Amino acid sequence: xxxxxxxxxxxxxxxxxxxxxxxxxxxxxxxxxxxxxxxxxxxxxxxxxxxxxxxxxxxxxxxxxxxxxxxxxxxxxxxxxxxxxxxxxxxxxxxxxxxxxxxxxxxxxxxxxxxxxxxxxxxxxxxxxxxxxxxxxxxxxxxxxxxxxxxxxxxxxxxxxxxxxxxxxxxxxxxxxxxxxxxxxxxxxxxxxxxxxxxxxxxxxxxxxxxxxxxxxxxxxxxxxxxxxxxxxxxxxxxxxxxxxxxxxxxxxxxxxxx
Amino acid sequence: xxxxxxxxxxxxxxxxxxxxxxxxxxxxxxxxxxxxxxxxxxxxxxxxxxxxxxxxxxxxxxxxxxxxxxxxxxxxxxxxxxxxxxxxxxxxxxxxxxxxxxxxxxxxxxxxxxxxxxxxxxxxxxxxxxxxxxxxxxxxxxxxxxxxxxxxxxxxxxxxxxxxxxxxxxxxxxxxxxxxxxxxxxxxxxxxxxxxxxxxxxxxxxxxxxxxxxxxxxxxxxxxxxxxxxxxxxxxxxxxxxxxxxxxxxxxxxxxxxxxxxxxxxxxxxxxxxxxxxxxxxxxxxxxxxxxxxxxxxxxxxxxxxxxxxxxxxxxxxxxxxxxxxxxxxxxxxxxxxxxxxxxxxx
Numbered sequence: 001x002x003x004x005x006x007x008x009x010x011x012x013x014x015x016x017x018x019x020x021x022x023x024x025x026x027x028x029x030x031x032x033x034x035x036x037x038x039x040x041x042x043x044x045x046x047x048x049x050x051x052x053x054x055x056x057x058x059x060x061x062x063x064x065x066x067x068x069x070x071x072x073x074x075x076x077x078x079x080x081x082x083x084x085x086x087x088x089x090x091x092x093x094x095x096x097x098x099x100x101x102x103x104x105x106x107x108x109x110x111x112x113x114x115x116x117x118x119x120x121x122x123x124x125x126x127x128x129x130x131x132x133x134x135x136x137x138x139x140x141x142x143x144x145x146x147x148x149x150x151x152x153x154x155x156x157x158x159x160x161x162x163x164x165x166x167x168x169x170x171x172x173x174x175x176x177x178x179x180x181x182x183x184x185x186x187x188x189x190x191x192x193x194x195x196x197x198x199x200x201x202x203x204x205x206x207x208x209x210x211x212x213x214x215x216x217x218x219x220x221x222x223x224x225x226x227x228x229x230x231x232x233x234x235x236x237x238x239x240x241x242x243x244x245x246x247x248x249x250x251x252x253x254x255x256x257x258x259x
Numbered sequence: 260x261x262x263x264x265x266x267x268x269x270x271x272x273x274x275x276x277x278x279x280x281x282x283x284x285x286x287x288x289x290x291x292x293x294x295x296x297x298x299x300x301x302x303x304x305x306x307x308x309x310x311x312x313x314x315x316x317x318x319x320x321x322x323x324x325x326x327x328x329x330x331x332x333x334x335x336x337x338x339x340x341x342x343x344x345x346x347x348x349x350x351x352x353x354x355x356x357x358x359x360x361x362x363x364x365x366x367x368x369x370x371x372x373x374x375x376x377x378x379x380x381x382x383x384x385x386x387x388x389x390x391x392x393x394x395x396x397x398x399x400x401x402x403x404x405x406x407x408x409x410x411x412x413x414x415x416x417x418x419x420x421x422x423x424x425x426x427x428x429x430x431x432x433x434x435x436x437x438x439x440x441x442x443x444x445x446x447x448x449x450x451x452x453x454x455x456x457x458x459x460x461x462x463x464x465x466x467x468x469x470x471x472x473x474x475x476x477x478x479x480x481x482x483x484x485x486x487x488x489x490x491x492x493x494x495x496x497x498x499x500x501x502x503x504x505x506x507x508x509x510x511x512x513x514x515x516x517x518x519x520x521x522x523x524x525x526x527x528x529x530x531x532x533x534x535x536x537x538x539x540x541x542x543x544x545x546x547x548x549x550x551x552x553x554x555x556x557x558x559x560x561x562x563x564x565x566x567x568x569x570x571x572x573x574x575x576x577x578x579x580x581x582x583x584x585x586x587x588x589x590x591x592x593x594x595x596x597x598x599x600x601x602x603x604x605x606x
Contacts, residue, residue, distance in 0.1 A: 078459050099453060099574070111446070117444065170461055
């Protein structure tokens with residue numbers, strides 16, 4: 001099942017994750033190249049978000065090994081993954097700091113590059129510089145005019161963009177997007193596709209997109225991985241995967257296997 | 260309430276208030292100066308708690324213990340040594356900080372209402388310690404007759420000098436917390452209050468930052484303790500009960516969590532009313548209880564929000580009650596049989 005990727009920045013071999021008797025991930029091999037967009041799809045409960053949580057250090061896998069940037073990693077905390085390995089993620093249910101402004105939310109992303117005592121010592125200059133960087137990022141994702149609004153007052157699609165902006169503020173090398181198009185109408189989803197492509201073109205990073213919206217996956221990903229019941233059942237470019245009999249079976253049931 | 264007033268007028272009014280504060284001893288009776296000094300001491304004390312409770316969102320009911328640690332260290336040093344006051348201030352502040360850091364370590368394991376219980380226990384233990392360690396703390400009678408020290412040859416004995424000193428310390432501490440609130444450190448406090456998982460996955464060292472918050476808050480409380488000793492000339496356990504911790508939580512909530520002026524406005528109302536409205540003292544708890552409920556439900560910014568004095572950049576928590584039911588990190592409880600490793604990675 002494993003397709004070799006040149007210089008993978010992230011490599012998981014036989015990763016499994018169990019919660020009591022529930023096998024959320026059985027054994028998954030997964031590679032992410034330095035500059036590609038990987039789509040991660042699968043029916044509900046197939047382990048996509050668990051895989052993402054394992055990648056981003058929120059869960060500890062029960063079996064298998066993970067390699068980051070070519071170095072074998074004892075499973076690191078999400079803080080160290082963010083600071084040392086340039087890994088950023090968004091969440092399936094939007095998680096913004098509800099009482100803070102959009103700008104402050106994105107500034108929180110900047111913490112990956114700074115120490116906690118930083119602007120105590122050099123008060124002023126550094127703060128202004130980071131604020132300028134944040135404004136650039138907000139401009140980039142297209143919500144610069146809403147920078148001073150409270151984050152949770154924004155429209156749903158804009159809240160998604162704040163999350164993406166916050167992830168970009170950590171200047172990641174690997175960006176994990178967990179269902180970025182959930183709850184969006186087709187036009188908003190199209191804007192999102194454009195945004196993901198723009199991020200990929202203008203910033204040198206790899207992106208993993210978990211998505212149920214096939215339009216988004218097929219239009220962004222150069223490679224698609226299909227999970228079902230904690231196993232990787234298909235792997236390849238979007239066109240091959242969408243006609244794969246196992247994938248059709250997983251999504252539609254046995255009857256449609258030959259459809 | 261003051262939203263219609265232009266900000267420039269408010270700023271001018273602030274300057275006028277500041278000048279009046281410095282001229283106060285020439286304008287009013289000594290009793291009023293004493294009350295004002297008490298209010299300022301509690302402002303400093305509450306500013307320390309504001310960092311822990313308002314910014315970092317950690318509910319602490321043991322803040323009077325750090326206050327007391329600072330006060331007792333200062334009293335012992337003033338009684339036993341001829342150390343200059345500046346040294347005593349430094350030692351008491353460090354003492355409060357170390358004590359608070361130790362208490363803060365418990366926040367690695369517990370959060371939300373459990374942390375409130377732990378700190379409540381610390382406050383109670385400290386009170387019992389004060390009562391029973393006769394040799395060090397003087398037991399239930401406390402340490403009377405603490406001499407006022409000298410700061411660079413400037414005696415703290417006259418009330419006016421002490422008032423001015425307290426005023427300067429209050430302004431410096433408020434400025435210090437204002438700077439912190441605008442720095443990376445302040446923002447990591449706010450991020451932790453809002454959502455720990457977010458803080459962690461964006462590179463913030465959550466356990467360390469919590470301890471730092473406790474340490475700075477405790478240091479400020481220790482400093483307030485010294486001022487309290489200088490003002491009263493006496494320390495006794497009754498000043499550092501859990502009631503005092505609850506009073507300061509009250510000040511922070513009423514004044515406005517995570518605001519710069521909140522601690523001052525809160526202690527102005529809470530301490531001022533206990534001094535001047537003593538005829539209402541039977542109803543005090545009732546009135547402030549109702550006020551806190553109102554603040555928590557509708558005006559989380561407290562007096563600062565009600566008066567419309569808040570900054571342009573909001574830091575006030577929108578749902579303060581959520582501090583009590585801190586949601587667990589995005590991790591389900593794991594059955595222990597075979598998968599103890601599938602737990603959340605802690606640090």
